[in-house]
Amino acid sequence: MAGCPRFVLRVLALGYEGLVKPIIDKELCIGDGICEDICPHVFKLGDEGLAYVVDTNPEADLWDKVEEAARECPTDAILLEAYGPEQEMAA
Numbered sequence: 001m002a003g004c005p006r007f008v009l010r011v012l013a014l015g016y017e018g019l020v021k022p023i024i025d026k027e028l029c030i031g032d033g034i035c036e037d038i039c040p041h042v043f044k045l046g047d048e049g050l051a052y053v054v055d056t057n058p059e060a061d062l063w064d065k066v067e068e069a070a071r072e073c074p075t076d077a078i079l080l081e082a083y084g085p086e087q088e089m090a091a
């Protein structure tokens with residue numbers, strides 16, 4: 001599964017179709033704005049020129065776009081973590 005984004009591995013490993021929480025690693029972000037272009041409802045460029053997540057709990061109809069943004073991010077700065085009742089209970 002070379003080239004397969006980490007989030008896909010995570011989601012597949014969990015066999016999960018629950019909630020997906022996008023996270024941006026600001027150490028990796030280069031601020032090219034690709035994620036915002038693809039999914040502006042979830043990703044925005046901030047004043048410092050790096051992307052941030054504006055919707056940490058996107059609706060399911062946005063997941064394809066969130067996934068696409070993560071896949072197209074040139075530095076793999078976008079991680080998607082699946083979470084749901086088990087994770088919420090553990091928190």
Ligand code: SF4
Pocket residue numbers: 024028029030031032033034035036043050051069072073074075076077078
């Ligand atoms: S696509 Fe990746 S590198 Fe580009 S702005 Fe978004 S998070 Fe940053």
